Amino acid sequence: MAQLLYFSFQEQIRYVWCSENSTKWVNYILEFFTLMKYAENTSFTIYLIVFYICVAIVQITVILIVLLAVLEYNHTATSIPYQILRVTLAILMTIGFEPISRILVGYLSCESDDRGILMMRYISNQQCWVSEYELHAVIAILTFVEYLVMVIIFAQICIESKEVEQNTLAQKQGQTMLYYYLFIIVSLVAYSTLQQPKFTVIVILVQLATSYVFFYKLNNHGPFYNSKIQKIWSITAGINFWTQFMLLYAYILEGQFISKTFTIWLFGVPFIFAILAMRELSYVDLVTACMKSTENGLETVQICTYILALNTQSETNQKSQILLAGFIEFHKQSCSKPDCVLLSNHKKKNKSVNVFKDRKQQIIQLVNQSYLDGLELFPECADLKISYAYFLLDKMYLKQQALNQLNLAESCDPSFDQQFFIYRYKRIIEEEIQKQQQQHNNNNNNKKVDIITEKTLKAEIKSLHYLIEDSCMEYLYFWSQLQEEVPNLRVLHEHGQKIIKSVDKVEQQWNKILEIDSYEINTYRLLSKYYEMIVHDEQIALDLLLQMIKKQKYNTKGNEFFEDLSSNGDPLIVMQVSVGHPTVILNVNKAAYSLLGFSKTDLINRNIDVILPSIYVDYHIQLVDFIFEKQTGDVNQVDKFEERLMMLKNKQNFIIPCYSQSQIMNTVNGYIMTSRLRQDVHYKPKCYILTDIHGKILNVSSSCLQILKWDQKFLHLNDFNVQKFFPELLLNREDYISKPTLINYQFLCSSSRGSLSKDDSIDGVEDKTFNCSLFLIETPYANQNDDLYQIYGYVVKLEQYNTEIIQYPLLLKNRKLSKVFKFYVASKTYQLENADPDHTNNDSLIDKSIIWEEPQKLYLFSQHSNTSSKKVYSQSKHSLVKQRVYGADIKTMRYFDNKIIEIEEESMDESEFSEKKQNKLNGDDENELDKQTKIEQRSLQITSRTGLIKVISNSKLPLIMLKLGICISLLFLTVLVISIAMFILLNQTQGNIVQALKLLIANNLRLCSFIKMQSNLQDLKFTNFEIVPYTQSTVNDNFENINRQELATELNYTMDYQTTLQGEEINLIGEYEQYQNAFKNSRITMKQVTGETQSFLFEEVIQQLISKAISLNSSSLTSFNDQNEDYYYFNENLFNSVLLNQHMAQDYYYYNIIYQTDLLDQQQVYFSLTQLFVTLFTYCIIQIFLNKHQKYLREILSLFMELDEKTVKRFVKNAQEFLSALRLAEDRQLDEIEEEQEVEEDHFDMSSFNKKKKKKQNFSTKEVKKNIIYVSMVLICYAFFFSYIFISTNTIISQTEQLAPLLNITSIAASQYSLIDNIMREAFWNQSKVILNLNAFTALSYMQNVLYEMDAESHQLNQQNSDVLDEVYKVAFNQIYILNPCLIIDESYDESSVCSQFDDGILLQGLSLGVTKFLETIKYFLSLYKAYLPQYEYTSLTYNLSTDPQLNYTYNLLNQDGLNSNRIFSKVYMKQLQIYLTNILQSSLNSHFEDLQLQFISTFLSFLLLSIVLYFLMWIPRLQKNQKEIYQNRLMLAFIPVKKLDQIEPIKNYIKKYQQQE
DSSP: OHHHHHHHHSTTTGGGGSOHHHHHHHHHHHGGGSSGGGTTTSOHHHHHHHHHHHHHHHHHHHHHHHHHHHHHHTTOOOHHHHHHHHHHHHHHHTTTHHHHHHHHHHHHOEEEOTTSOEEESSSTTSBSSSTHHHHHHHHHHHHHHHHHHHHHHHHHHSSOOSOBTTBTTOBSOSSTTHHHHHHHHHHHHHHHHSOTTTTHHHHHHHHHHHHHHHHHHHHHHOOBSSHHHHHHHHHHHHHHHHHHHHHHHHHHHBTTTBOOHHHHHHHHHHHHHHHHHHSOSOOOOHHHHHHSOOSSHHHHHHHHHHHHHHHHHTTTOHHHHHHHHHHHHHHHHHOOOTTOGGGOOOOOSOTTSOHHHHHHHHHHHHHHHHHHHHHHHOTTOHHHHHHHHHHIIIIIOOHHHHHHHHHHHHTSOOOHHHHHHHHHHHHHHHHHHHHHHHHHHHHOTTOOOOHHHHHHHHHHHHHHHHHHHHHHHHHHHHHHHHTSSSOBHHHHHHHHHHHHHHHHHHHHHHHHHHHHOTTOOTTHHHHHHIIIIISOOHHHHHHHHHHHHHHHHHHTTTOTHHHHHHTSSSOEEEEEEETTEEEEEEEEOHHHHHHHTOOHHHHTTOBGGGTSOTHHHHHHHHHHHHHHHHOOOOTTOEEEOOOEEEEEEOTTSOEEEEEEEEEEEEETTEEEEEEEEEOOOOSSOEEEEEEETTOBEEEEOTTHHHHSOBOGGGGGTOOOBGGGTOTTTTTTHHHHHHSOEEEEEEEEEESSOSSBOTTSOEEEEEEEEEEEEEEEEEOTTOOTTSTTOOEEEEEEEEEEOSSOOOOOTTSOOSSOOOEEEEEETTTTEEEEEEOOTTOOSHHHHHHHTEEOOOSSOOHHHHHHHHHHHHHHHHHHHHHHHHHSOOOSSOOEEEEETTEEEEEOOOOOOHHHHHHHHHHHHHHHHHHHHHHHHHHHHHSOOOOSHHHHHHHHHTOOOOHHHHHHHHHHHHHHHHHHHHHHHHHHHHHHHHHHHHHHHHHHHHHHHHHHHHHHHHHHHHHHHHHHHTOOHHHHHHTTTOHHHHHHHHHHHHHHHHHHHHHHHHTOOOOOOGGGHHHHHHHHHOEEEEEOTTSOEEEEEHHHHHHHHHHHHHHHHTSOGGGOSTTSHHHHHHHHHIIIIIHHHHHHHHHHHHHHHHHHHHHHHHHHHHHHHHHHHHHHHHHHHHHHHHHHHHHHHHHHHHGGGGSOHHHHHHHHHHHHHHHHHHHHTOHHHHHHHHHHHHHHHHSOOGGGGSOOOOOOOBOOOHHHHHHHHHHHHHHHHHHHHHHHHHHHHHHHHHHHHHHHHHHHHHHHHHHHHHHHHHHHHHHHHOTTOEETTEEHHHHHHHHHHHHHHHHHHHHHHHHHTTTTSOHHHHHHHHHHHTSOTHHHHOTTOOTTSHHHHGGGTGGGGOHHHHHHHHHHHHHHHHHHHHTOOTTSOOOOOSOOOOSSHHHHHHHHHHTSHHHHHHHHIIIIIIHHHHHHHHHHHHHHHHHHHHHHHHHHHHHHHHHHHHHHIIIIIIIHHHHHHHHHHHHHHHHGGGGSOHHHHTTOHHHHHHHHHHHHHO
């Protein structure tokens, strides 16, 4: 609240309250809740520290979000980053949002000062949008935008959307709180962009509008579940809106109609607080809710939520009890629904239950009914579905139904926050269901599963089937590629990678299924076949098979007494039943699964829904409920129930009529139910039709196809009604229910075929007559008057009426069947069964009377056993055949030279043969051990695919690849280090150039100040000798004071310049070292008034002149004469020694600029060449690395070319047949594939001994080309950076070299004009004066030429550099030299100003004309001086200033208006304008350098970021990907069976190489 109120009392706007003292204290208190208090009106450095702390918090949060996303994707996330992120997000989105936003936006807040310059609002001495400010401003803008996006997103998703007692900040939706952030953002932007007080009313209106929206949304939607938190926020928003309203009131009416608005606001705050605190947050008119239906889904949610809140508070809150009781009574009276929960007449079983507890359950059921009614009216309301899902989860504890509602809500166009809530709670519910089922399986021996887990398990098994199919397809593509004439190794590589991923997915899905139900055995056999035939891992296949057998035995443990029943001749089904859980089939006998057309494995541990039509599912649930009502709970109690007609569903989806007699037993493992099935013997053709209560045909018996002329396609249409064929059936249902009655069947004849289908055209109608019986499918063991009684559907029985008997294959033949007793070995019992009519002799009867079958075993295991027995049998048979002698008549034939010839061998007698044979055996015995050892050494000694994978996983990468990877990483680091060093050195050199320009200007202006002080000393000397009466009269005899003030001012300037020059250390080397030696080592001879001389260094001379000036500044007027030691020393040595040696300092500082530019040029050349070499070298190494990588991949893939065609064909055939069997879901076909494979292996194939033809191979280089393109693009980016550095550096060098002479001549020009004026006055004072080691008048003529040349050169340089010069400087130069410089000198310029009146307005036409007149005036008075005639008596002179006529004449010349104007021109106008022009030129150069530096820094930061991204996000992943590709390509060798690997020499040698590494 304090942060929100601060917007109305901050410094910019609190004046509106017209209560300075009160608002000052409010501002002082509220300011403590903002960071601006600690940064405002401090130094710019402190503000930047606070600023970057805020930036760091935001960036750390963003980095943590990205980092956790990556870690979560890789499943490596830890708790520490989550805890840090939780803290930073909590700060950024609550108390930290306003202070951090104010700091970021406050940096961008600027306002104009008195000079019109934009300055920071909170740091008044920092100018905006200059130099480094721009870089920080860019960071502020980017961070603030990033901050806003993050807050907008996470404000909607980082909340608890469901009411949780532990979380008081749980919210119904996240969008409402966005208006809180909206108020803060809009207010901050308004204060930062709109000038105060000009746009104060706009700021107030903006704040009022956003505060009202926030207050309205918060109170209308009520986002918080917790009433206290909701009231706190409501009060906060209300007081904020009241404050903004009173602020507008004060702005408009304060002082006009009312006063003391602040006092009114202060008194209104407690009333607002009390009103909102006592306000009931959510009120619903329950009477209206009962009387009429809701208008939208949100209203339904509001009513249900309110009723649930009353229900929760009813035990402790009397008001809630009264409201709830009234609602219940009124609802009973007004509700017209017959199935209303409150109107049900079920009696309470337990009379001791508290009335409120019972009422709670009724209310929960009533709310559930209200939700369902609302969903019928508003099926597209996402809010209603989400709220109902939470209700089902929290109140009804129905997780699966809640999950279903969330799935439905996804299709209702939910908002962004709702989409996240749906996703989050779907994940939570799914995980809870899995954990619950896993815990249930671990704690419960009978392994029963509920409906939710059953559906989940089915979905997961279906997904496993899809994954196995996809994996099989990839294997098929892989092996098919090897059959190509020219196999493409790149395609082979891609499919190999997909195979590895698909196998991993299959394993993950299998583990997921085991987590849901670890005793699920139906998929063991499929997975075993998958590993055996596709993956070629016999060890895992065998392990899965053994696990399946073990779990099958465990699942049937405790049900041994049913094994005897399973061998019964009648169909028998054993089930496990329980209330609230699906009925699971535990066991079936052969007669049962043969009757239904399933295999035994298809039914074991499956839901009863497999064999029940859909309409019988509810019937079965009611039957189970009835059975459990009859149970007493006694263990081993057996209850039998009467026989009932049932319709079962076989595998082909046809119904089978049979009678079921059930019995149930309570065992230690739960309730076991057995159903014995019986079929009637039919002598006439009959068929059965299963319909719902409306007559819609659901299922039919298979005999309907023959009797009613229906085809198979009819069964899949599901939209035919039985009245289409029997119009009178349902109309007269009572007649058909009581007894069989004749009915006409309208047979529709088709034009295309005899049977009926939906798409056929109908040619005619043929009527047939049937005996029809109608059976009800009704609630079992219930009377029609019972409330639970319900009719589910009908069974229509049709019997052919005419005497023609259709030859129906399922009908029993009209002949007597013989019976025979059969002995079952397993059960040791005799059973009477039908005998085979074709084999009625005694022998056959005896043979078939003994059933040699094992006790109940799995079909797969029996098949495996049979297959194993066949192999043993074939091996034994082969061994017996080998013992026979067949060599007598066998001839040895060979194909040689296109002919078949016989190879004759020498015959030998039996003794010789025996002897040789014995010798051979002895020799074989001796060498057997050595041969065995050699064979073992040559073999891989790997027995399984797992062992092969372990060897490959432990293998090392090629050494050259590791070295190249390290080399590239070091080169990346080298490029980065060189770039950083280049940035530092180049940036430092650029700074040195800027400083060198500053030093050159300071040196020249120091000389200008010395000459100006010399002018002041001359004027004071002339004043002392009273030879300038004219000048005295023009300044009202204040000439002495004016000169003393100017002397003091120039002395201060000189000392500042001296401090600047002494504070910098310059070191010139190379060809510029001579200027440094001349400046620092040359000694200057200084002359004293006594005539003595002494030598000093230049800097020592400057210090002496400054000390003399300081001494003279404090001296009396009489001290200003040539005999004064200080005056003489200053004046004499400045005219001669200093001016003659000034060029050393000027050269020293000027060539310092040139030296720095040359140094910058050398540095950028060296760095550019180094970077170019390192970059190209890196490019070459990367190319070598990529080529080596491709070479290793090609080498591994080439090993597959060693496989013979027969093996590849066998792999392809296995994959095809397995895929076909998988799609048909036939287990028998899988066994046949195995048997066929084994038979094929037993056959001897001579083609395998044929010489293998070496296939050509093609390895696509698209990946290499793509990598080359990527690397080239990176190099282009690097080249762009280096080119930019090179171009910008050359720009700096060229511009500096062009502008340095102009800067030099501009800064020194003012001193030269004052110097020539001083020389002329000194010459007129003392005609014998030596200046510049010349006669004074000679020196004067020399300086005239110098000034003419300087003026011409200045204009020429400005003209030449017009393209380089800044526009501001060019405007100033034109204004000074061409237009009117008075506009610059005098800010309050008018036509009567001093500047415009000076020298008859000469300056109004530009300084160029003033300079010309200045020089012409000097020339004119010099000619007057030379025109003096000693013999002529000058009696008309104005002043009598000396007894010497010539001196009197000369002194009168000094008092002429022209020389006086020249004095003023040089001392006032020329110096001021030249310094102004110098400053403009220096500022433009500095601004240009700052812009270049900013661009340089931005480019370097971009380059640095690019380098980091390239290295960490591209190169490191690429390196890891390459390593992973090599390992995965090696793993592809595991596609080949291990036994086959040992037969291929190149592959065996390749693998042994990695075995040796271990």
